[in-house]
Structures are given as C-alpha cells and as structure tokens.
Amino acid sequence: AQTVTQSQPEMSVQEAETVTLSCTYDTSESNYYLFWYKQPPSRQMILVIRQEAYKQQNATENRFSVNFQKAAKSFSLKISDSQLGDTAMYFCAFIPSNTGKLIFGQGTTLQVKP
Amino acid sequence: DAGITQSPRHKVTETGTPVTLRCHQTENHRYMYWYRQDPGHGLRLIHYSYGVKDTDKGEVSDGYSVSRSKTEDFLLTLESATSSQTSVYFCAISEGAEASSYEQYFGPGTRLTVT
Secondary structure (H helix, E strand, C coil): CCEEECCCCEEEEECCCCEEECCEEECCCCCEEEEEEEECCCCCCEEEEEEECCCCCCCEECCEEEEEECCCCEEEEEECCCCHHHCEEEEEEEEECCCCCCEECCCEEEEEEC | CCCEEEECCEEEECCCCCEEEEEEECCCCCEEEEEEEECCCEEEEEEEEEECCEEEECCCCCCEEEEEEECCEEEEEECCCCHHHCEEEEEEEECCCCHHHCCEEECCCEEEEEC
16 A cells, blocks of 8 residues: 655744654655645645655755655655744645555644744 | 635535535646545545546545536535544645646635534
8 A cells, every 4th residue: 555654743843943844655656746735724735845756856945845765765844944834734745656646644733933 | 726616615414414515626627636634644535537527436435426527616425424424625636637747736625514
C-alpha cells in the first residue's frame, strides 16, 4: 500500500524563527509528485509547494522550501521567518504517476507564537 | 481561487435519509474529486471523475455514489446516511490534462452531521 506518514502531530515555533515539518512516504513507483498543503482555521485547503520526483533540485516558494530525499522517501517542509499567519494544519501528499490519486498524510498542526 | 463552490456548506441530517452534496466549477477542468476529512486520517479520496459520465472509486467509496452529467458539476450522494459519514467533505479539481501531474485545488468544504 502507498502511504504518507507525518510523525509530528503538533509543533510550535516562535514568530520569525524557522521550523521544519517532517514527511515520509512509501511507494514502489519511480515517478510521482509531492505536495504540501496548508489548512488554516478557515478550513480552506491551500497549496503551499510542489515537487516533481524526477527533479533533484528542491522546490522553493518564498519562505517555504522542501528537502526532498528520494532514496530515503522523505519530503520535509521548512518554513523560514515564521509568521502568525502560518498557524495552520499542514498536510503532506503525493500522487503516484500510475494512479492520479492524491494520498494524504495525517497532518501536522503548527502554532506560531508571538 | 480556482472557481470551486460547494453546496450546502453545512448540513444536519438524520440516519437513513439520502443526502446529495454538490460541487460546481467555473473553468471546465476535466478532473474532479470528492474527499472526506476526519481527525487522524487527513483527507481520503471517495470518488473521482475524469470526464462527463466517467467516474471511478477511491479509497473509501462504500456508501457513496457520484454522478457527473455536466463538466461543471460533480454530485456526491449518500444513499442512506449513517453516523460514520459525519465528516467534512471537500471537492477538488485538477487543472492538467493528466491527473497525476498537476496539483489539485480544493473547494471550501461541506460539514455534514448525521444524527
């Protein structure tokens, strides 16, 4: 079975500091796409960042970057200069190229403290 | 904003009654999805559609059916609602020609309570 595991149910960080959220996944596929989604208290699911498995370069989107380790099947999210608006639940997800079905982890609740 | 709306946004219903949730998109994307979100499980795929009248099952499809008679609308039906179907339901669309290569964008969600 293809799975996504987020081992940190809850995390907190001080405003302006850096935090890293962990994600591991299990698949036998060689080609797939990885995503991080943010869900603030409004409940809206917001795409944060995307990574193609065939690209070695880690994706970056403003204060958000990933550390993609394909051999280890690890896909962590780093948030730099944390802001109060980053407080949300964060979901790691991936799509195996042979299915087109998005598989989510259980989520990590991040609280940014002033 | 990918132009996705869901209706209703909140619903309370009784066990055994049928319920239909609607997802509407304004941009003619081919792929549409229904997920449910429960504590400890993240989002799980119920059904998805890859075109008008073309649908397939996801991970948790038992007790649910879907229909897509127009590109812009994707309906999720609970034939006989049960308390285990109390959840938040999200619709999503994918912009790409191939479902696996493009990110999905989500609607605002529907909170369904079955009493």
